[in-house]
Amino acid sequence: MEKKERKPVYYSEYLQLDKILNAQEPESNKEGIRADDEMLFIIIHQAYELWFKQILHELEVVRGIFKQPNIHNNTPDIYNTVHRLERVSRILEVAVGQMAVLETMTPLDFLDFRDLLRPASGFQSIQFKMIEATLGLAFEQRHAKNYYLTQLNEADVALVKKAESEESLLVLINRWLERMPFIKDPSYWHEAEGANFWATYRKAYEESLQDAERSNLETFDLLFMNDGSYPAERRFSPDANRNALFIMLYRDYPMLHLPYELLDTLLEIDELLSMWRHRHIHMVQRTIGKRVGTGGSSGADYLRAAADSHYIFKELAELTSFLLPRHLLPKLPDTLIKSLGYH
Amino acid sequence: MEKKERKPVYYSEYLQLDKILNAQEPESNKEGIRADDEMLFIIIHQAYELWFKQILHELEVVRGIFKQPNIHNNTPDIYNTVHRLERVSRILEVAVGQMAVLETMTPLDFLDFRDLLRPASGFQSIQFKMIEATLGLAFEQRHAKNYYLTQLNEADVALVKKAESEESLLVLINRWLERMPFIKDPSYWHEAEGANFWATYRKAYEESLQDAERSNLETFDLLFMNDGSYPAERRFSPDANRNALFIMLYRDYPMLHLPYELLDTLLEIDELLSMWRHRHIHMVQRTIGKRVGTGGSSGADYLRAAADSHYIFKELAELTSFLLPRHLLPKLPDTLIKSLGYH
Amino acid sequence: MEKKERKPVYYSEYLQLDKILNAQEPESNKEGIRADDEMLFIIIHQAYELWFKQILHELEVVRGIFKQPNIHNNTPDIYNTVHRLERVSRILEVAVGQMAVLETMTPLDFLDFRDLLRPASGFQSIQFKMIEATLGLAFEQRHAKNYYLTQLNEADVALVKKAESEESLLVLINRWLERMPFIKDPSYWHEAEGANFWATYRKAYEESLQDAERSNLETFDLLFMNDGSYPAERRFSPDANRNALFIMLYRDYPMLHLPYELLDTLLEIDELLSMWRHRHIHMVQRTIGKRVGTGGSSGADYLRAAADSHYIFKELAELTSFLLPRHLLPKLPDTLIKSLGYH
């Protein structure tokens, strides 16, 4: 770092404020209509897009880490991914909170310029769709799929398709979970406490069920005891399920602290995306009611459907149903405990 | 105020901290089980109940104001109601934010004492049900009605029944809207711009509709042009609808500033209650998954159904669909404009 | 609005995302150094600058309103200014909350690229200085004045100077307060309750003082009873002080509702700017400690001094010391009461 020879950096140049602050041209100005709130409408969407870019940046770093064939425990890799995904959470919290600013725009003030925006629509935010795809939303899961193919221009469809074609974080996490050694240790898998760990766990789980919960056992078998047919639409494999549940159950052992935080943060991101959609729905309803959105969509309905179906790590979230209290957990064999700890 | 003769007030006595801070007896302590998080579970619910009491207090003051046969414009009455309902919003924001503290309790930590709480359940919060009823939720609208009759003890059912039997804020607001003089002024109602105001407005509205929105016109007629049969389940009358829409359209005139803020704040309260339920749902899902709730309910399902059906001022929210941009609004007659202003 | 003939609007073009999303060039990239967090550093500052632009936009609209020679009560002008200043508050809340994202950048991660940024500094944010100047911060009040003349380039100094040379919101508000008719009504000024209003009020105020507060009376006389010499550094005149206090005391009368909200919102903006500085100070301390800032300033010290001395509406805030409880307020004459109400 040759400090002396570098050109001095100036704040506004470093941030390229000539671009950033000259990118607001209200349509109402062009039409000679006074609509003081259009500036807000433009700027808040630009602020969202900046944050979306940052989220994509963080997800790229995280994916880069998980793409490695192996993640050694003694590197800061997992620590780094947890840190970055927690940052994504903090950004999404800002995104949710920011909605309060848009809510200061009343319906009547929006109507002053709304017609001028047609057929543009927030639905056309490519970066948001790329975030969903990068996290793991598959094209098949998308609500209003066809619509999305007709609404976006070709270049934008290509960008989303490209994001969908790459290995998503979900796929990489599934593979990382599958690679975990714990369930492969025979002394653990077959003989924990003198018996097969999962058989023991299944028994304890069965005993813990209330009458109204009996059907959970069937799902238990599907997810964890499975060595036969497995539903194609499931995105986490039985191996991954077992290791994920194992992490949730034994997160008190040092080596599982961070993997647990990682899984927890993924669920938090899903929750925040959902909160963002719900807050967005309310804002749309309060602003345009049952009017058709500027892009021609049925306004809030699209968002509501997405809020219900665009959960990405849903299968991980469902594992919570299969936890047992600590005092009912099978004790792990000493060799395994040792390998979960520090030197 | 005879300052000299009053007994000096002491902080902890004034706040009755002997009661407040000695009201936490974890069930796990009684059982000799270590469950450090039960204290949090108790305290956060007590904090919620304190805030619910405060919300009920504010709603009582607001109802007291609206119960008057007449509200004179030159009293601070409406100003006061807006102020208090905005405070309710601030409290609900705290209630939503507070969920972040409960989310620090992991599923496994909850399992340490969860079974000890059966069959208690947050569903048994009487104050929350009283808030819903006081705002205007009718017994018929409640999700899981029967359940609620079996789950609560008799005294508590009586309390909710009592709240449901009183005139709710919704009923009082409907009546207040109906009393508004604007639509009764003949020069306005019949002859604004040389024609009946609503006929003029309807025409402009019709012209503004996109093809996909044609069916809105039918609802328009039902809500605003109605002098015949009217659906029994609708809780705001045509008179109230007309005045509410009028307020939303002409809120720029001084006398309508505060009525507009009032309606807007009611919608904000609905939104915050909905956010609270959604955040609550996520928290429950993350904590117990598809397990049956401690009270025997299907956990998150109850909350989800309530989040969808317990909108109280829904009919007011829907009026947004019938707004027109300012430049299309019928001009008001001068006499009416004058009566909407200051001396 | 000729909807049919307008060119269709496309989201990314409308928002000029080609500019917004291509304005991030980390210095570390140029040097071939890996510093994953520099992107965050750039983007969060750009998001701040977008919000600063929006704040300046709102303040321009508000100033435009107050620049009118007269503001008629029956226009939506004051309502509009309150609405826009409350939006500025919401934006500042986002600005404060956003700091939580920057706090995810650890000191060590910042050190990876910090040296590359010299001598750039957040101190060089022209828009932030323009906000301060537009609100009413005078050049003389600025902490580190000389520093600011040497640190910025000429064009930027000119921009701040220009903002400082225009009539600030503070100046306009002072004039608006001075124009208020209340204290000019002879029946009120001289004969409220059979005596001069201010003499009556002063007497009641004096009686309300605790021993330790006696010196408040001197300030009372300076601010409200003044018809002689008045400190040059005071920016609100005695006429403005009297009317501002009057608004605070009698805000329950309809015509004073919005003026009260206006004054309250100005204080809230000051508070939020202060919170922003304090949060910023902590962030700087946590990140660089007692190191010299990239711009050469003594890091957190500048911010701390600004946080203490850059209060803009401080004189309005101080008026709170001179309130009396409602039951001790002089009753207003009926003619005045009438003129504070609706038709």
Next chain:
Amino acid sequence: MEKKERKPVYYSEYLQLDKILNAQEPESNKEGIRADDEMLFIIIHQAYELWFKQILHELEVVRGIFKQPNIHNNTPDIYNTVHRLERVSRILEVAVGQMAVLETMTPLDFLDFRDLLRPASGFQSIQFKMIEATLGLAFEQRHAKNYYLTQLNEADVALVKKAESEESLLVLINRWLERMPFIKDPSYWHEAEGANFWATYRKAYEESLQDAERSNLETFDLLFMNDGSYPAERRFSPDANRNALFIMLYRDYPMLHLPYELLDTLLEIDELLSMWRHRHIHMVQRTIGKRVGTGGSSGADYLRAAADSHYIFKELAELTSFLLPRHLLPKLPDTLIKSLGYH
């Protein structure tokens, strides 16, 4: 856990709502004065006290862990302390946010009942003082010490004294840092990279200093190179300083992840306490201005002094000044690296 035989738990009994919801007796009611906002004043303070109890509960658990003569790396102890201290942060965020509710009480509304509360004061919150003492605030550091001895009743003084007499978290953390083995490993202490680690580090640090930062070196020597006289008022010893800085520098190694999070969370708690005080100051200023507080204190002045002097982990925060960028850090010997990793 004999589920069958336990008495069924009922929500309102479990939470002892008969106590919680019957602990509000406004003084204004007793005097027959209408002051609708006193209920808010009582309830928000009770909510604060509930949260303070929870914070004390968490700090007790954390202190219990650190009181152990030794903390083995393979227990969940440190993980648990980080988790609990992060919860304290979340609670303090709620406490800060909650201030927004109190700010809805206008000065005039407070004046309706303020005189009735004398001489009670928030200063008398024993639990808050116990939190400060438990974290590590020494009696000597307290602002307005004498005042506090006269203002509280005897039982309350005894409670604070007791808290001050116990080993605070700060003392325990200092001892935990001193116990760390790293700086005792001779190959590390004397011979990292062929030389004494601290001599090497000092040299690199010296080279990194800007001219204006030269005096930092003196402090460096005092804190880290010290084997002679050491200022009595410093609460972290040179051994503790060295290990704390070491943790901050090498937090990328697995065994230091959690210790780093722990130190970071302590600084966050200090920051949030400071934010709480600042927000509190503003609220007090907005409400009573320069009036004397109900307890006789100079209102906001006490809080401001406390905000400046009651930083508890200040010495840890200052260590940031002595960090170096990763690329300048001395490489650790392999044996040490190995002992910082997993099996």
